[in-house]
Amino acid sequence: MTKLSALDKQVLNRVQKDFPLTVHPFEVMAEAMGVSEAQVMDSIRKMKTAGIIRRIGGIFDTPKMGYHSTLCACKVPQDRIDAVAALINMEKGVTHNYLRDNDVFNLWFTLSAPSKPELKAILSELQQKTGLVINSMPATKVFKIKVFFEVGE
Amino acid sequence: MNNTNDEIDKHIIAFIQGDIPIESRPYNGLADELGISEDEVQARILKMMSKGLLRRLGAVLRHQKAGFDSNAMVAWGVEEEDADEKGEFMAGYDEVSHCYLRETPPDFGYNLFTMIHARSEKELQEIISRISSEAGLSRYTIIKSLKEFKKTSMTYY
Numbered sequence: 001m002t003k004l005s006a007l008d009k010q011v012l013n014r015v016q017k018d019f020p021l022t023v024h025p026f027e028v029m030a031e032a033m034g035v036s037e038a039q040v041m042d043s044i045r046k047m048k049t050a051g052i053i054r055r056i057g058g059i060f061d062t063p064k065m066g067y068h069s070t071l072c073a074c075k076v077p078q079d080r081i082d083a084v085a086a087l088i089n090m091e092k093g094v095t096h097n098y099l100r101d102n103d104v105f106n107l108w109f110t111l112s113a114p115s116k117p118e119l120k121a122i123l124s125e126l127q128q129k130t131g132l133v134i135n136s137m138p139a140t141k142v143f144k145i146k147v148f149f150e151v152g153e
Numbered sequence: 154m155n156n157t158n159d160e161i162d163k164h165i166i167a168f169i170q171g172d173i174p175i176e177s178r179p180y181n182g183l184a185d186e187l188g189i190s191e192d193e194v195q196a197r198i199l200k201m202m203s204k205g206l207l208r209r210l211g212a213v214l215r216h217q218k219a220g221f222d223s224n225a226m227v228a229w230g231v232e233e234e235d236a237d238e239k240g241e242f243m244a245g246y247d248e249v250s251h252c253y254l255r256e257t258p259p260d261f262g263y264n265l266f267t268m269i270h271a272r273s274e275k276e277l278q279e280i281i282s283r284i285s286s287e288a289g290l291s292r293y294t295i296i297k298s299l300k301e302f303k304k305t306s307m308t309y310y
Contacts, residue, residue, distance in 0.1 A: 002218075012212070012214075012219070015211060015212040016212045016213075016214065017211060018209060018210070018211060019173070019212065021195055021199060021202075022195070023178055023180065023181075023192070023195070024177060024178060025179065026177060037177065041175050041177075044175055045175055048175070050218065051215055052214060052215060052218045052219050053212045053213070054212075054215050054304075055171065055172040055173075055212070055213050056172060056173045056175075056210075056211065056212045056213075057169045057170060057171055057172055057173050057210065057213070057306070058169035058170055058198075058207050058210055059207070059208045059209050059210075059211060059213065059306075060166075060206060060208065060309065061205055061206060061207070061208050062307060064204075064205050064206050065309055067307070071253075073261075085302040085303075086302075088302075088303075089303045092308065093307075094303060095303070095307050096303060096304050096305075097302040098298040098299075098300065098301055098302065099298065099299045099300040100226070100296045100298050101295075101296060101297045101299055102294065102296045104260065108296070109302075109303070112307055135257075135258045135261070137255040137256055137257045137258075137261075137266075138255065138256055139253040139254065139255050140256055141236065141237070141240060142253050143241055143243065143244040143253065144243075144244035144249060144250070144251060144252040145250075145251055146249075146250040147211075147213065147250070149214055149219055149221055151220065
């Protein structure tokens with residue numbers, strides 16, 4: 001893991017919570033931290049290069065955007081895992097796809113689509129393409145979505 | 154909203170769903186392209202926030218690289234009538250980042266899904282045991298990821 005300075009950690013905690021909505025967001029962050037805009041920008045660039053920050057941008061509410069999502073799971077024969085995963089990844093609405101350690105299902109992915117019928121259509125298309133049963137496990141209740149990780153000593 | 158507004162909002166969504174450039178004035182190029190001011194871009198983003206479409210602007214981490222390198226999806230078996238209580242209870246843990254009740258196939262047997270993050274394997278096992286005993290749920294399965302095939306953010310436009 002890349003060594004983070006005290007400033008990096010401060011920047012990281014701040015930029016996760018709230019990237020200020022202003023014309024000069026890095027300057028506003030810098031002022032609040034008592035450092036220069038260049039220091040903040042350099043720190044963020046460093047953490048992006050190191051792969052710690054995946055991106056800085058908007059985090060949308062998928063259901064409020066009118067999208068329907070589901071967690072899908074299937075049992076894929078060991079020798080077909082890579083090929084099946086690649087087929088599934090081609091679908092734009094698939095945002096996460098993992099091989100997982102579970103006896104019942106080993107491939108798990110999330111799928112979102114602009115409507116329920118489209119979600120269903122994509123699922124049946126994927127089933128056809130892969131020749132596998134894909135189990136859809138839609139959320140019936142959301143208790144928590146947290147995206148902030150406190151980085152400390 | 155008229156159609157022109159919709160198109161401009163779509164462009165703004167397409168811009169912020171990706172990676173905002175690390176530049177002193179990150180919205181400057183977008184505003185020029187759309188023929189509006191940076192203030193107008195901000196006003197529209199703010200409106201999306203107030204409508205709840207946009208939860209926030211911020212950094213998304215690769216938590217493994219930020220020191221949280223032991224993670225697991227843990228699925229718990231709860232009775233339908235206890236689901237709300239148990240779900241709320243689990244949501245209270247800092248280590249639990251996501252908690253959902255899901256409709257699952259009968260042969261799977263677990264319905265309350267959590268994502269749990271820790272700084273070490275030992276810490277992960279400890280927190281799972283602690284949640285199990287404090288929540289009073291002994292039936293669960295730890296589903297670790299073995300390989301990441303895809304991890305991106307949703308693209309809407």
